[in-house]
Amino acid sequence: MSSRVIPRDLLRELIVPSDSRIVLFVIDGLGGMPRPETGLTELETAHTPDLDQLAARSICGLSEPVGAGIAPGSGPGHLALFGYDPIADLVGRGILSALGVDFPLAPTDVAARINFATIDASGNVVDRRAGRIGTDVNRRLVAKLRGIRVPGLEVFLETESEHRAVAIFRAGDLSDALDDTDPQRTGVPAPSIVARDLGAEPTAALLNRWIVEARATLADEHPANMVLLRGFAQRPDLGTFETRYGLNAASIAVYPMYRGLARLVGMDVLDTGKTLDELIDTLETNWTRHTFFYVHLKAADAAGEDGDFDRRVRIFEEVDSRIERFLALKPDCLVITGDHSTPALLKQHSWHPVPFLLYSPNEIPDRCAAFGERACAAGSLGVFPAQAAMQLMLAASLKLTKYGA
């Protein structure tokens, strides 16, 4: 834990609930890298007069989700922004998937992400994503797998999309100290589940029996003739935004994993459309019903993973054109940042700290007058741990009393 983050019990004692409103707008994969031809990042290339003007009225910095040089997944990236410890409070992928399909998890359930995959006659993995089968095929295969019976084990299966599904295992007293069966490369067999400690061995044995049945069930399916399981996890008890911060929080997010993350920390998950305008419509409609809004825009991350620099530029320009809609609501605190960087040049999540802007009438605007990687580096927040962001938001919206006499 950073020294800028105080212990959660202490923070709770300082909370003074109020009607002031906070908006945390997460532009997934916000940070980028300079295109060699221009030396400018996606955000620096984009024409963003409103964001720049807002930056001039805000405090800015670069948010580091997990630690120097560490590229976070979406789970830790978001949890850090939500004020949780991205290392101690890590949430397993299986749990994120299960929450994303609205599955009512019991505390002892173990969830895992399933990837449909292709194996050859000798059992070696030849495609870890089964050629990205269609979601309809996925649904048919999931229905087939639901027919498997393993004594003493209940299994719940749900399609996510393409080759991705989720399994929830229930058997009274399971452990999640289990290694993945995804070998992370091709040309080798998928291993059985290996228990990480003695106590997990009964669970590994039980679940391996299900995998053997699943392989047999899929034997005649091609290309999806195998399942790879990863991210075995049980639901962590993280405490909610209500109990930790006195916030009545809502999420405005489209994709299952982000809705699941929001649900995990006790947010109301609002129904919303996919476009930025629809996200903001939802924000406007629900404005008086909550004191904290998490708004999630996925497109910038997807464009980064596709390596599409220009699409990211266009997305940022679209965001810029909607800033006035956010400000028209007169939030007591508006943060615009990302959960991590996804530079088009790297086509993946990166470690680069993420542009961060906090606007509030109670803050002291710094000398950063543009919203971009280099501009924010000169902001008064400097490079700071994302986990501190909630404290800054609570302070700026006057929801914290003084500490100590």
Place this chain on the structure above:
Amino acid sequence: MSSRVIPRDLLRELIVPSDSRIVLFVIDGLGGMPRPETGLTELETAHTPDLDQLAARSICGLSEPVGAGIAPGSGPGHLALFGYDPIADLVGRGILSALGVDFPLAPTDVAARINFATIDASGNVVDRRAGRIGTDVNRRLVAKLRGIRVPGLEVFLETESEHRAVAIFRAGDLSDALDDTDPQRTGVPAPSIVARDLGAEPTAALLNRWIVEARATLADEHPANMVLLRGFAQRPDLGTFETRYGLNAASIAVYPMYRGLARLVGMDVLDTGKTLDELIDTLETNWTRHTFFYVHLKAADAAGEDGDFDRRVRIFEEVDSRIERFLALKPDCLVITGDHSTPALLKQHSWHPVPFLLYSPNEIPDRCAAFGERACAAGSLGVFPAQAAMQLMLAASLKLTKYGA
């Protein structure tokens, strides 16, 4: 603990006592907020040519006393600057009050702040400060309360000022795990003391007997017909400036709480007058007798709590006019900072990190060339934990040897 702060045992091993002299000048509530009409804070509005010139020859930054977004009380704000952990080493309000009236605390004494209050016929609190009675009335009531006898309990009472007094309870083996009796609002009764754990129940019972007697004693007094107790605490053993830093330290402070804090960390408490010139007179007179001086100027905080922006500006201009007196002493290290911010616009302590300037002939002046919130944000120290300040002062005055071979 911040990664910039090393463990205290290790620091002690690196100490090389010397005659070099450090001055820590704490301008209480130094940091402010911009006045909307001008966009400038109190410190930025003030005409401070000497401070600005000094900043240009110094290293600057913004000091964060407790954590991002956390507004500190004066206790944690000062303890952090003194190099103590503002969370682990928290000192209760009762102890601060007791130290402030020069009470010789025994280790098992429990001290509490008393507020004289007004209750109505049904026992509900109607004024938590008894109309801020005069200090003379306070003294008369304290004398009356000294007549109370509770078997097995010694009680020492001292007037602070207006409605504030302090009680020290002594009974051999007391606990300070006690909840306040100040309900923090009016229209409800003051609760009895509640023990926070089983071990504290005998203490709660004993002290509640005293409160019953106090209420009866004050029954005919109006408006001060009740006492509210808060901040029950025992004296922590923090270690002194001598043992921790090899410093022969002295405080030059007027107000009781700050003198008490200084005494708690083993400083000699020097007698001094109230004005800035008198504080500096005391510094000059004692210059050869100590190697560390803590100088405390209260006025800026009081003006902030009064919401008086212009008075704060004048105070900062007065400080500026006296900077040459500090420099004439040729300190090996001079720090000018605050224990927290008290913006006139908020009329209370705030979370905004505090301008910090460290002048020493052994430092590398940075590019910050003015003493203000935004200027210091660009200093080479950046936003840094106040707890690291002592290490910086010791280093700059060449009192630390190298760590490791």
